[in-house]
Amino acid sequence: MAVRAGAQPLVVLAGNPNAGKSTIFNALTGARQHVGNWPGKTVAVSSGTAHWNGTSVTLVDLPGTYSLSAHSLEETIARDFILEEHPDVAIVVADATNLERNLYLAVQILELGAPTTLALNMMDAAEADGTIIDVDLLQRLLGIPVTPTVGSKRRGLEDLLQQAIEQATPQPRTVDYGQELEQAIAALQPEIARLIDPRAPRYTALKLLEGDPRIEALCDQSPAAVALRDEARAAAQRIGTIYGDDVELLIADRRYGYVHGLAHQVVTNSRSAQQRSITDRIDDLVAHRALGLPIFFGLMALVFVLTANASAPFVTWIDLVVNQVLAGWVTAVLTAVSAPAWLLSLLVDGVLAGVGGVMVFLPVLLVLYFCLAVLEDSGYMARAAFVMDRLMHLLGLHGKSFIPLVVGFGCNVPGILATRTLENRRDRLLTGLMVPLMSCAARLPIYVIFAAAFFPGNAALVVFGLYVLGIALAVLSGLLFRRTLFAGTADSLFVLELPPYRMPALHGLVTHMWRHSEEFVRKAATLILLASIVVWALLNLPVGVDDTADSLFGRAAGVVAPLFAPLGFGNWEATGSLATGLVAKEVVISSMSVIYLGDNEAPEPQPVDVAADLRAVVVGFGEAVLESVKVVISILPGVDLVSHDGAAGDTSLSIALQQNFSPASAAAFLVFVLIYAPCIATVGALKSEYGGRWAAFSIFYLTALAWIAGLVAYRLALWLG
Amino acid sequence: MPSLTDLSPSDHAIIQEVRGHGALRKRLLDMGVIPGAEIAVVRVAPLGDPVEYLVKGYHLSLRHSEAQQILVHTVMAGAGGDGTAPEKTGRWRRWLARRGHGR
Numbered sequence: 020m021a022v023r024a025g026a027q028p029l030v031v032l033a034g035n036p037n038a039g040k041s042t043i044f045n046a047l048t049g050a051r052q053h054v055g056n057w058p059g060k061t062v063a064v065s066s067g068t069a070h071w072n073g074t075s076v077t078l079v080d081l082p083g084t085y086s087l088s089a090h091s092l093e094e095t096i097a098r099d100f101i102l103e104e105h106p107d108v109a110i111v112v113a114d115a116t117n118l119e120r121n122l123y124l125a126v127q128i129l130e131l132g133a134p135t136t137l138a139l140n141m142m143d144a145a146e147a148d149g150t151i152i153d154v155d156l157l158q159r160l161l162g163i164p165v166t167p168t169v170g171s172k173r174r175g176l177e178d179l180l181q182q183a184i185e186q187a188t189p190q191p192r193t194v195d196y197g198q199e200l201e202q203a204i205a206a207l208q209p210e211i212a213r214l215i216d217p218r219a220p221r222y223t224a225l226k227l228l229e230g231d232p233r234i235e236a237l238c239d240q241s242p243a244a245v246a247l248r249d250e251a252r253a254a255a256q257r258i259g260t261i262y263g264d265d266v267e268l269l270i271a272d273r274r275y276g277y278v279h280g281l282a283h284q285v286v287t288n289s290r291s292a293q294q295r296s297i298t299d300r301i302d303d304l305v306a307h308r309a310l311g312l313p314i315f316f317g318l319m320a321l322v323f324v325l326t327a328n329a330s331a332p333f334v335t336w337i338d339l340v341v342n343q344v345l346a347g348w349v350t351a352v353l354t355a356v357s358a359p360a361w362l363l364s365l366l367v368d369g370v371l372a373g374v375g376g377v378m379v380f381l382p383v384l385l386v387l388y389f390c391l392a393v394l395e396d397s398g399y400m401a402r403a404a405f406v407m408d409r410l411m412h413l414l415g416l417h418g419k420s421f422i423p424l425v426v427g428f429g430c431n432v433p434g435i436l437a438t439r440t441l442e443n444r445r446d447r448l449l450t451g452l453m454v455p456l457m458s459c460a461a462r463l464p465i466y467v468i469f470a471a472a473f474f475p476g477n478a479a480l481v482v483f484g485l486y487v488l489g490i491a492l493a494v495l496s497g498l499l500f501r502r503t504l505f506a507g508t509a510d511s512l513f514v515l516e517l518p519p520y521r522m523p524a525l526h527g528l529v530t531h532m533w534r535h536s537e538e539f540v541r542k543a544a545t546l547i548l549l550a551s552i553v554v555w556a557l558l559n560l561p562v563g564v565d566d567t568a569d570s571l572f573g574r575a576a577g578v579v580a581p582l583f584a585p586l587g588f589g590n591w592e593a594t595g596s597l598a599t600g601l602v603a604k605e606v607v608i609s610s611m612s613v614i615y616l617g618d619n620e621a622p623e624p625q626p627v628d629v630a631a632d633l634r635a636v637v638v639g640f641g642e643a644v645l646e647s648v649k650v651v652i653s654i655l656p657g658v659d660l661v662s663h664d665g666a667a668g669d670t671s672l673s674i675a676l677q678q679n680f681s682p683a684s685a686a687a688f689l690v691f692v693l694i695y696a697p698c699i700a701t702v703g704a705l706k707s708e709y710g711g712r713w714a715a716f717s718i719f720y721l722t723a724l725a726w727i728a729g730l731v732a733y734r735l736a737l738w739l740g
Numbered sequence: 741m742p743s744l745t746d747l748s749p750s751d752h753a754i755i756q757e758v759r760g761h762g763a764l765r766k767r768l769l770d771m772g773v774i775p776g777a778e779i780a781v782v783r784v785a786p787l788g789d790p791v792e793y794l795v796k797g798y799h800l801s802l803r804h805s806e807a808q809q810i811l812v813h814t815v816m817a818g819a820g821g822d823g824t825a826p827e828k829t830g831r832w833r834r835w836l837a838r839r840g841h842g843r
Contacts, residue, residue: 086770090763271769311786409787517799
């Protein structure tokens with residue numbers, strides 16, 4: 020991704036976490052956005068295009084930060100992006116309900132020397148709190164344009180963009196750090212501009228005086244710079260002795276003193292401070308000592324039920340559209356033009372069966388991402404970390420680590436990407452190695468089909484048990500890694516803001532849901548389509564092959580199969596399906612459909628009635644909506660609108676599976692599927708986040724663990740009968 | 741000097757010193773936990789750790805080990821004085837909080 024598209028001005032959005040930065044970004048860019056890698060760095064930044072009055076600008080959403088030190092990855096990214104890409108304008112998004120701490124970041128961004136404007140966001144919430152902010156005065160005091168905005172209601176965004184595009188060279192005021200520090204800064208600046216960074220000498224001088232390890236490392240390049248660093252250290256020492264405090268504290272103190280003064284001048288609060296906010300009252304409940312954990316687990320269970328049940332009617336509907344209506348039409352058209360049988364087989368058995376089997380799974384993802392977005396945008400995720408930290412800390416992890424793990428249940432890829440919210444590499448890596456054991460939604464169809472075929476009475480229990488097994492193995496692996504790979508490393512900081520609860524904006528939720536699900540559809544359309552066709556081809560080559568076992572696929576899988584004999588499924592069909600699952604886990608099922616059912620007689624061409632089909636499609640969708648609404652309502656205690664008699668009958672695949680697996684080997688297969696090497700996309704995420712060696716480690720560790728656990732499961736199942 | 745961990749829910753204090761070094765101290769300073777700032781205890785997490793505080797007008801949660809680095813002064817026991825307000829169940833909560841801290 021080229022961050023700077025042609026001559027378009029580059030505008031970055033910076034701000035505290037929870038200041039509503041992403042809401043503004045989504046509102047300004049709409050659907051014209053994508054997440055891509057910042058060139059040369061393995062760091063993803065969201066970028067998009069915004070338009071104002073015929074001008075297009077490239078907008079980049081930087082990670083939320085409280086400061087610009089180098090103590091966390093987010094802060095480093097935000098700082099380096101501004102310093103290295105030198106954007107035309109930086110928009111600092113500040114939460115108007117917490118002006119002081121938000122201005123603390125704003126004055127640091129001003130020190131970086133980039134042209135800056137300030138968005139005073141969430142003005143409606145500030146007004147509701149009884150806070151009145153004198154915007155004109157703030158503008159004069161800061162020396163930069165200030166625009167009041169309400170991101171969630173799209174208020175003030177036009178003005179913000181106009182200010183950003185049209186603003187004259189701003190005259191930002193700077194913080195006065197006191198005589199001693201200012202003298203030291205003045206002494207260092209010229210040499211810094213010459214040797215280290217000509218654009219932000221004041222900022223760099225401050226960081227050198229603070230002893231910022233990253234800036235100090237920049238000085239290693241030349242002896243002159245080393246001398247400069249020593250000079251800064253000596254100055255810091257001298258100032259420290261004068262004030263009896265270290266420079267780090269002095270700078271923070273002066274800066275907070277400055278923004279406190281600013282806030283004091285521009286903010287008037289009419290409301291009595293005694294009033295308890297809604298946030299306080301909600302937290303009394305959700306962070307309650309006795310109720311906090313039950314509420315947390317209840318919410319997680321709710322997300323789960325919604326994901327599984329509310330999407331089910333749509334799954335049925337998509338199945339109808341792809342596998343019956345579309346397959347019927349393709350068959351009819353190809354038969355009418357007398358196309359060769361192999362083409363019909365390729366399209367129906369390869370393409371439609373493969374992609375259709377994946378598409379049915381889209382509704383599950385939409386619901387899951389929607390639920391996670393609600394938890395995130397409302398502010399509950401921080402409470403989840405607050406409530407869970409003690410437990411996660413037992414693994415040496417941050418309460419926030421729980422979030423990537425939960426996200427991992429949807430798809431491991433965003434789960435691994437979500438580890439970026441953790442501050443130190445050890446935590447990111449440790450969590451990232453645990454994520455693949457979170458049973459992602461792609462593995463669910465495999466469980467469901469096997470559980471229904473082999474354990475019809477206890478299907479739900481079996482599926483639930485697999486999830487629990489995944490969690491247990493993740494915990495054990497976490498403990499193991501902590502004692503071995505990461506022995507002797509310090510635990511990370513907790514230090515977490517609990518932001519006020521906000522009503523999530525529907526637009527933001529939908530954008531979030533779509534962006535993640537769309538990624539999946541793209542994957543389904545390209546990667547998985549390719550995999551389906553390759554598998555189909557391998558199954559049907561060499562030309563004229565009759566028995567699938569004699570095909571290229573069967574022969575290759577047959578070579579590996581004996582490895583799985585101790586687990587009870589040492590046949591080429593199971594092994595081959597597992598191999599295709601490396602492309603994406605859901606492919607296991609589509610491969611099995613192709614392998615077990617693909618050699619059926621081609622379906623008799625049915626007379627096609629397009630009108631009736633379309634009617635069935637539309638009516639089916641309406642029924643799915645209705646059914647889904649019923650499911651959601653039925654979650655309320657005491658309401659039961661869903662008929663329970665309609666358990667899905669045995670599909671043809673279930674029957675084929677029952678002929679090829681025993682209950683014990685099915686159990687071993689499920690355990691193996693839960694654990695074995697992650698799909699290509701997840702491996703890609705592991706590699707980009709932690710490097711190729713860790714990705715390789717993850718593959719080997721998980722596959723070995725899967726084999727052992729599968730063996731145990733098989734023996735245990737045989738023993739239990 | 742007492743540290744933050746010696747306070748109970750709805751107690752108020754003035755920060756005197758932020759000890760420790762490196763990332764933790766820098767992060768605390770950046771988030772407004774600086775000497776002279778007022779801080780109040782809001783609530784203790786269900787499992788006794790971490791604890792939620794009110795500082796600079798926003799809610800911050802810190803682990804026991806982190807709060808220990810922050811030395812405080814002027815304990816205004818449970819009197820309220822800003823957004824946290826007196827707890828109706830102050831005694832009960834304080835008892836629970838003590839149990840949480842008694843490690």
